[in-house]
Amino acid sequence: MKAVVNPAEPAGGLRGDTPQAVAVPHALRDGRFWRHAGRPEPTGETYDLVVVGGGRSGLSAAEEWLLVDPGARVLVLDNHDPGDHGGPAGFGTGPPVRVMCDKESFGADTLLPVGRWDDLPLAARAVGDLRRLRDDPPDWFPGLSQEDKQERLAELTYSGFLLEVCGVHPDAERFCRTLPCAERAYDGRALGAVDAWAAGYPGFGGLGLDGRGVGGLGVGRLSRYASPAGPRAGSRRAAGRALLRPSSPVVSVRHADTSVVVAYFDGHLVRTVAAESVIMACWSSVVPHLVPDLPEPQRRALRQAVRLPVLEASVRLRGGRARTGRTRWTGAFWCLTEPAPEGLRLLATPCRSELGPVAGAAAGRDELMATPYDRLEDGVRDQVTRLLGPRTGIESITVHRWGHGRPMAYCRPWHPFYPDGPFPAEVARRRFGRIAIAGSDTEPAAGGEAAVVAARRAVRELTA
Numbered sequence: 001m002k003a004v005v006n007p008a009e010p011a012g013g014l015r016g017d018t019p020q021a022v023a024v025p026h027a028l029r030d031g032r033f034w035r036h037a038g039r040p041e042p043t044g045e046t047y048d049l050v051v052v053g054g055g056r057s058g059l060s061a062a063e064e065w066l067l068v069d070p071g072a073r074v075l076v077l078d079n080h081d082p083g084d085h086g087g088p089a090g091f092g093t094g095p096p097v098r099v100m101c102d103k104e105s106f107g108a109d110t111l112l113p114v115g116r117w118d119d120l121p122l123a124a125r126a127v128g129d130l131r132r133l134r135d136d137p138p139d140w141f142p143g144l145s146q147e148d149k150q151e152r153l154a155e156l157t158y159s160g161f162l163l164e165v166c167g168v169h170p171d172a173e174r175f176c177r178t179l180p181c182a183e184r185a186y187d188g189r190a191l192g193a194v195d196a197w198a199a200g201y202p203g204f205g206g207l208g209l210d211g212r213g214v215g216g217l218g219v220g221r222l223s224r225y226a227s228p229a230g231p232r233a234g235s236r237r238a239a240g241r242a243l244l245r246p247s248s249p250v251v252s253v254r255h256a257d258t259s260v261v262v263a264y265f266d267g268h269l270v271r272t273v274a275a276e277s278v279i280m281a282c283w284s285s286v287v288p289h290l291v292p293d294l295p296e297p298q299r300r301a302l303r304q305a306v307r308l309p310v311l312e313a314s315v316r317l318r319g320g321r322a323r324t325g326r327t328r329w330t331g332a333f334w335c336l337t338e339p340a341p342e343g344l345r346l347l348a349t350p351c352r353s354e355l356g357p358v359a360g361a362a363a364g365r366d367e368l369m370a371t372p373y374d375r376l377e378d379g380v381r382d383q384v385t386r387l388l389g390p391r392t393g394i395e396s397i398t399v400h401r402w403g404h405g406r407p408m409a410y411c412r413p414w415h416p417f418y419p420d421g422p423f424p425a426e427v428a429r430r431r432f433g434r435i436a437i438a439g440s441d442t443e444p445a446a447g448g449e450a451a452v453v454a455a456r457r458a459v460r461e462l463t464a
């Protein structure tokens with residue numbers, strides 16, 4: 001979910017998934033919540049639609065419903081505080097113009113414009129390997145058909161392709177490792193080789209594979225095996241307004257005789273509202289904890305939707321916008337830095353990519369949630385100083401922590417059922433009585449407007 005932070009607003013501290021925002025969802029997950037919660041108290045409120053989750057999908061669902069029925073009473077419940085809700089103004093797009101070969105990867109920091117390979121602080125053989133990958137890569141799979149080559153790529157990660165197929169020096173792999181982080185929220189050790197080829201990364205030019213101008217990863221080559229590109233939704237305007245209730249984590253959604261009863265925690269008590277219809281637009285993995293009556297296969301499918309952890313830091317500098325270009329870091333915690341009106345923004349993708357995107361997201365999230373804010377802030381100060389110099393005046397640092405940040409596209413080699421299916425999301429998003437399931441997890445794709453497409457589908461299911 002993205003919102004623009006007002007530059008005049010006092011900044012600093014931790015936002016996003018703060019300890020307060022995740023306390024109730026985690027207590028539910030761990031089976032602790034109902035032990036101390038007390039009896040739910042009805043508010044007496046009734047709605048035509050209650051939406052669980054006020055992210056992009058939830059708000060789109062509310063808008064879409066109000067387009068169908070402008071007079072409807074619609075309530076959106078979300079667990080975040082209003083101040084925690086939005087991310088920073090967001091990162092720009094386009095490739096980095098500089099690369100920081102950092103001390104975490106190569107023992108010392110060297111900042112270079114992208115493409116100036118003569119000065120790379122890598123072993124000479126690694127620089128030669130990189131040049132070959134970029135300028136004159138051979139056909140690594142001579143004699144194989146196009147389809148068989150793609151099949152081979154679909155079984156490999158990008159790092160595995162570089163090291164095992166191309167046989168590059170480890171420094172060359174290390175240099176390329178963070179190429180996908182901003183797009184994917186994981187690095188080359190988790191990125192499928194077929195997705196690296198689709199993105200136009202170095203190494204594939206000699207394979208002679210056809211690329212068609214579609215795809216969701218910028219350069220846009222399409223392979224049967226590349227991750228699905230996200231759908232486009234097109235904009236529409238709501239004809240009315242929904243009521244948004246923040247700081248209200250939902251704890252239970254159940255069918256009753258003539259309505260659906262939605263229970264949420266208001267900070268003191270569990271309260272209930274009645275709804276004719278409910279759209280679950282929270283993270284799919286949370287839904288089984290909230291809707292206990294769902295059939296077991298659907299619960300299992302919902303649990304498989306793993307989100308990737310993401311951190312953004314917004315640094316307010318005394319001199320305003322930093323004089324630096326968009327910079328990729330090769331191994332430091334914060335993997336991308338870019339100038340912003342307030343100073344500088346940093347992006348981190350804490351997925352433990354060496355475990356693959358699925359296991360790596362869970363492990364990275366656990367580590368992130370156990371990392372105190374002070375450590376994150378120290379890391380920001382360290383990298384800002386390394387990039388801009390020791391006399392840089394930092395006025396404030398705001399870290400936006402998203403444990404369940406980026407939806408994950410199905411991708412090879414990690415999802416063997418892709419592209420032929422059947423897909424867990426097809427089971428996960430089944431309507432359950434008067435409860436429909438939205439959220440971008442139910443339309444797994446790389447980028448695009450899955451959140452909106454899922455919202456429209458959920459509204460259609462309940463209003464058709």
Ligand SMILES: Cc1cc2nc3c(=O)[nH]c(=O)nc-3n(C[C@H](O)[C@H](O)[C@H](O)COP(=O)(O)OP(=O)(O)OC[C@H]3O[C@@H](n4cnc5c(N)ncnc54)[C@H](O)[C@@H]3O)c2cc1C
Nearest residue numbers: 001053055056057078079249250282402405439440447451
């Ligand atoms: C830092 C960051 C940067 C991103 N950048 C990009 C980008 O550049 N391009 C791109 O395509 N995508 C990006 N994404 C992903 C983007 O946010 C998602 O694609 C999209 O917003 C997902 O929408 P959603 O509604 O499905 O989920 P979310 O926006 O995550 O909304 C789900 C909501 O449900 C709430 N919720 C969870 N449990 C409960 C509960 N029990 N009760 C009530 N509410 C609950 C959550 O708090 C959350 O607000 C980024 C994500 C992050 C975190």
